[in-house]
Amino acid sequence: MRVETGEVTARLQDILAAHEGLEGPLLPILHAVQESFGYVPQDALPLIAANLNLSRAEVHGVMSFYHDFREQPQGRHVLKLCRAEACQSMGGDALAERVKHRLGIDWHQTTPDGAVTLEPVFCLGLCACAPAALVDGRVVGRVDETRLEALLTEVRA
Structure with a gap:
């Protein structure tokens, strides 16, 4: 708002x-x-x-x-996807594309309903559990198709 x-x-x-x-x-x-x-x-x-x-x-x-400063209001939920090399090597690029497609937005954008802001982050320190995400400050590792669906359902609710 x-x-x-x-x-x-x-x-x-x-x-x-x-x-x-x-x-x-x-x-x-x-x-x-x-x-x-x-x-x-x-x-x-x-x-x-x-x-x-x-x-x-x-x-x-x-x-x-500093990338954490925003010029626009963020969504009710912030979904950050790790873009570092370890996560990329474990399918992070394909995961990111699926998320962008499913939400209909690109990096640094918020869904039209104000529910979700999508941000890249360049290492969450969870390389052994790649690919990783951060949902409203909560770290999530080993994000596969099933976990991705659960995250998207969570942030769209």
Whole structure:
């Protein structure tokens, strides 16, 4: 759900005040904004930049460098598929294509009903149980066709 500019400004002022005087506050501020809104609204960038005496480009550059910051609201469920070499070698590419086809979306997109956001992740540390996924923060290993169907049913419910 998107938030209105007035709401962004009001909540952002509280976040900025809470981080006042902190050395190197940009990342903590971006994390707090995302925690508050579920994403980092574009309306927040110029306000953060002005408060920190940075250019908007500097703030946007930091935000876009870190893949966990979102510019759009995420779905009710977040499905992350491992894209690292071990998972690829165990069928991760075919698995990813099946998921994208079944959900009708690509990486970094959310289904039209707002149920699922699909994200790539580059190693979950579960190489011995490849291919791996992360569903709403829960690690799932050995994702085969059966487990995939169960995951998709779970996140579509």
